[in-house]
Amino acid sequence: MRWTMLCFALTLTGLAAAPGFMREATAKNYLCNQQFALCTSAPCVPQPGNPNVSICMCDVQDGPNLATVQCDTVKPSTNANGVRTVYSQFALTQFEGGKKALKCESGTPWSQCLNKICTVDPANPEKAICACDVVRTGAWQTAGGECDAATCKTAYWSGALLADSRSNAEFMMDQLKMAKSPAEACPVPK
8 A cells, every 4th residue: 555655656746757867888887875776676566657667666775886877967865845866776785685686588577777766765764766667678687576587577677688787796896896796696497
């Protein structure tokens, strides 16, 4: 019920239709160190009336993260009414916590959230509601789905193209001087 009310409120405010920053094929990565929404395993649902946008419930975190636009462009803010805005960026923290990368086939629906605008949930400041792009092309991966490949066809998990996932992890490892990636793939089904 609460999730439905939050989605409805987000739709009414027009935030769900707010444009985000598209990742270009030659996008430059930036290491930011600020509050952000981490959507690597976020469950998402299509926005009512707009099949090109999904609404995702992401974790709010502080610390080093990757954006493909300059950090000032995606810095968090609070408006005069106390509504906090953050942006979805990438970090390896959910993989460090044990989540695994689920690979999904092209043609299955997923949500591209990188650099997208999010509203911090006033009732739970550890969560943010993000408006992401629905994508149906390209093989992709997510930290969501609990390694259940069947969810690739039915969920709109926040994810990334396979090549972007690799380059994002390599960038973060290089910037944070990590010798080994915490990101592990889901086991291959037998």
